[in-house]
Amino acid sequence: MMRSTVVFYATHLLCVLLSVVCVVLVVHWNSRYRGGFAWDHQDKQFNWHPVLMVLGLVVLYGNAAVVYRIPLTWGQNKQPWKLLHAGLLLLSLLFAVLGLCAVFDYHNANNIPNVYSLHSWVGIVTTALFAGQWAAGFGAFLLPCSPMALRVFVKPTHVWMGSIILVLSIVSCISGINEKLFFALKKNTNGTVPYAQLPPEAFLGNSLGVVLVAFGLVVLKILANETWRRPEHRNEAGEYRAPHTNEVRQGKPLTSDES
Numbered sequence: 001m002m003r004s005t006v007v008f009y010a011t012h013l014l015c016v017l018l019s020v021v022c023v024v025l026v027v028h029w030n031s032r033y034r035g036g037f038a039w040d041h042q043d044k045q046f047n048w049h050p051v052l053m054v055l056g057l058v059v060l061y062g063n064a065a066v067v068y069r070i071p072l073t074w075g076q077n078k079q080p081w082k083l084l085h086a087g088l089l090l091l092s093l094l095f096a097v098l099g100l101c102a103v104f105d106y107h108n109a110n111n112i113p114n115v116y117s118l119h120s121w122v123g124i125v126t127t128a129l130f131a132g133q134w135a136a137g138f139g140a141f142l143l144p145c146s147p148m149a150l151r152v153f154v155k156p157t158h159v160w161m162g163s164i165i166l167v168l169s170i171v172s173c174i175s176g177i178n179e180k181l182f183f184a185l186k187k188n189t190n191g192t193v194p195y196a197q198l199p200p201e202a203f204l205g206n207s208l209g210v211v212l213v214a215f216g217l218v219v220l221k222i223l224a225n226e227t228w229r230r231p232e233h234r235n236e237a238g239e240y241r242a243p244h245t246n247e248v249r250q251g252k253p254l255t256s257d258e259s
Contacts, residue, residue, distance in 0.1 A: 004227045005071050011222055015066065018215040019059045025208040026054045033201040034184070039102075041109035049103040050176060056095025057126065057169035058212055062219040064088035065162055068230045069222050078230075086142060089134055096127050119175040126168040133161050163223060170216045174209045181205045 030037065030047040037051075038044035067073070067085045100123075107114050115124060140146050140154040181202055185195040193199035198206075222228060 008069070008071060008222070008225075008228050011218060012066065012070065015063070015215065015218045015222065018211060018218060019063060021211050022054055022059050022208065022215055025204065025211060026051050029201070029204050029208060033204070041106060043106075045102055046106045049099050049106075050173075050180065052095045052099030052102065053123070053169075053176070054173055054208075054212070056092045056099060057130070058166070058173055058215065060088055060092035060095065061130075061169060062166055062215060064092060065166065065219060066222045069228045071228075074230055082141060086134075086138060089137075093127075093130055093134055096130065100124075100127060117179060119172060119179050122168060122175060123172040126165060126172050129161065129168070130165050133158070133165060159223075163220060166216055166219060170212050173212055177205050177209050 030051055034047050035044055037047050039048070064085055067081055067088070073081050104114060106112070115121065136154060137158055140150050140158070181195050185192050185199065185202055195202050
């Protein structure tokens, strides 16, 4: 048990470090190589798009997903951690929506077509699924009036969709990074070195993509490890399951406050 806890905290520390690296790389890329940030309908406004999507759809989302896995929280009331989980996800969703607003506003101001690339299709679908997931989770798990039967029905899909949305978010970000590098690093355009020659900007963008994948794999590892799942002394089916064992015996069902 002690070894499992130590390994968890080492893995979680790696998750946090990769989060910081993701944010630093995407901010550095757009400030150093793309000219910085503004809300002026020009290129500097577009630069908010990758920063907000990486920060919202990947970094905040991934860290919100593992809140329940932190052993320090297991002996505490679950409700504050539910609220933290939902609050971080809502902030993540707001960043994602603001990132979409930045790119749509930029495109419209410069007569650039919207939603024509595979990257944009995946990004829109991912954000829509995320919004639906958050609304369903709020209705099922945070509203006091939601019946226990609804929570039992929704929970497996809610957990599964959480991982799927993270994967789609990373796919969307990687395809967007690649698309931007292809557009920005064209041969003989404003003296830029073509992408095929892997100039420093291309190396930085590729590195950001690799770190995003690494972050996603660490988060998925934390979510998939059964020994790091928050122990539920009495599950929704009315059974008692001792933490980290397969021992099951009957007990009274959970109330809505215990789920």
